[in-house]
Amino acid sequence: MEDLLGIETLPDPLLDAGEQFFGIRYLFPYQRLAIHNILDSCGYFQEESDAFGDQIILLPTGAGKSLCFQLPALLLPGLTLVVYPLLSLMADQYRRLREAKVPVGILKGGQSEEERASLFRSLKNGEIKILLSNPESLSNPRTLEALVPLSITHFVVDEAHCIAQWGETFRPAYLNLGYIRAALKPKVTTAFTATASPFVLEKIREHLFKGFYPHEVSANPDRPNIQYSVIETLSKKRTLRTLFSSTSESEKEGTQRPALVFCRSRKRTEQLALTLRHSLQEKEIFFYHAGLSPEEKKKIEQWFFRSSTGILAATTAYGMGVDKPNIRSVIHDEAPATVEAYLQESGRGGRDTQPCQAILLVSEEDRCKVSPFFRGYVATQGCRRLFLYRGLGMELDGCSGCDRCNHEKREGIEGYESFLAFLRKNSRRYTEEEAIHLLRGRPSLLTVSQALYRSRWYGTLQWWETEELKEALDNLFRQGRIRKGTFLWKNRLYLAMK
Structure with missing residues (x-):
């Protein structure tokens, strides 16, 4: 030779x-x-x-x-x-x-x-x-x-x-x-x-x-093309819809898609796929879990492999051995049990060495369920990449990208201050249903009969869907920030004392 x-x-x-x-x-x-x-x-x-x-x-x-x-x-x-x-x-x-x-x-x-x-x-x-x-x-x-x-x-x-x-x-x-x-x-x-x-x-x-x-x-397990970040949210459905909303096909093929959304249950994959299909008005959104027939799995695998703009909500049944090279986003709807699982699953993205974002969504509901490690991962003010690999007992020389090291600034949790300001001014005045109709600002029998449309708060969160507002209020209840009144103010919302 x-x-x-x-x-x-x-x-x-x-x-x-x-x-x-x-x-x-x-x-x-x-x-x-x-x-x-x-x-x-x-x-x-x-x-x-x-x-x-x-x-x-x-x-x-x-x-x-x-x-x-x-x-x-x-x-x-x-x-x-x-x-x-x-x-x-x-x-x-x-x-x-x-x-x-x-x-x-x-x-x-x-x-x-x-x-x-x-x-x-x-x-x-x-x-x-x-x-x-x-x-x-x-x-x-x-x-x-x-x-x-x-x-x-x-x-x-x-x-x-x-x-x-x-x-x-x-x-x-x-x-x-x-x-x-x-x-x-x-x-x-x-x-x-x-x-x-x-x-x-x-x-x-x-x-x-x-x-x-x-x-x-x-070999060094760090994947420098993967950017790690955490988004704290009142409504995961709202956050996902915002992440995937775009105005053109070229934007869909940018940093967000193709996208893989990992969920912990079969039911959740189906719910998210259906919700995103409806809210984004797109057909290229499917779910994948172990309950599907072999024929259904193969069909979805082939579709996602070829797709450049698709979104797949999946359990870990889709995880191991997947060879789709160009996944641009791996989003976890909930933290996995271990750091190994998180790195394995987020590592499904960016196998073509091009940039990929690994995003963990966190709501109040999650805080009592996630492991102490992931509570620390969410709360850390330092490098998220270093935090993850220290969980494996490793030290890295530096960070090639995370929201902390990139100094990404998010103006608080979306909707959080709006909800609190609304309830400060309207303590024990509205029920949950009335508050949702008022904040969303959509004409309905309730908004007309209760004259809600006259309020200056009417339509404050007009871009939110009804389900998203309900999810946000549920998280504020879990957080202990709001409560429902009793007696004369039965079911009327008010801010809890800190």
Whole structure:
């Protein structure tokens, strides 16, 4: 092989395989380091090995971690077994590997006896290089017994943070991975994740490596193109509508869209999608959650992948393994349980290295539900990026963008002072329904019958929707700023004493 200057260069089997199967022309240094260790541990270089053996690899979302086990699988004899957390991830990787002409099989629940028999014949005959599965399928005694005689070279656990986050709650099969690994006796085991705190790393060592300390390969997980910010709000629906409102298609394709809005429940995704469709008068807004049929999921995934202006309200069912490169906004309707989850989910944006905003919405309702970490994240007057990564036990040299370091000034919580000023002047005068009609300033039977249109406060918040005003008042009630009167002033609103 010669380079452009006519100088002979050494052959590079990694790049040769990468270009042949995946069309890549280069590898990042941390990818080479991880791959070299896997190959060296399996005796690929046929020389005395100084390899580290088992390893935990931390690579940021979109950094190409799949290549770190796919390329060795093509170069090594035997089978590479990859454990995924979600069926959708398995199906996506299966499709991609098939398209790349890589011999791949899939082992999952719900397969017929004929499908299983055909799969294991192919495995015994060495016709499959990569087998995709999940913890539940591998925990089946019959399945494990059938896998033990096979020559498994490399045991891979992708999204390994799930061991800590799910294993001790609703996915106990994750805690079996250490026993499964011991039964299969692979030459090398590798755990991959994008973000992991010391606590999560310790859980991975405890349950997968049974207390052994494997080598760690870690690229800087910071994504400098992601701008972190927090918006405190009385109405999340109002805030989302404001963020996504625009007057032209070119503005939609600016810093806001395509956008992914993470919600904690299926019902919330449906509510938000419907509300935004109505308020923005747009059709390119959908929801996505685990309750959809496979056909519905695929249809929405394909639509969002192609869309340049779409908005998708989704649970974390859409999260892991998503490869849409040009998501411009990732908005959290509510803080996740852990900093790892937040960085994983916000990392779905900006995978094309272009600017992306990661916004956390916070209302009074959230304050009693979020973890102490996220209460600190919201309240901090310092750098939000540094605060997040300190939650992983890391220190960064500086910040490439957050609302604090950018000195972004928001003039308080939208609508907050207007509500308080209104109630100072109209204490115990209006019910909640009357206040909403008055502040919105829309002609109705109530505004006419009560002569509300004569008030100087009529239409003060005319750009707010009725649902948004109701949500704002609910948050002021939770905050203890307003109350409802009794007796002669029954249900009349007034400001609470501080």
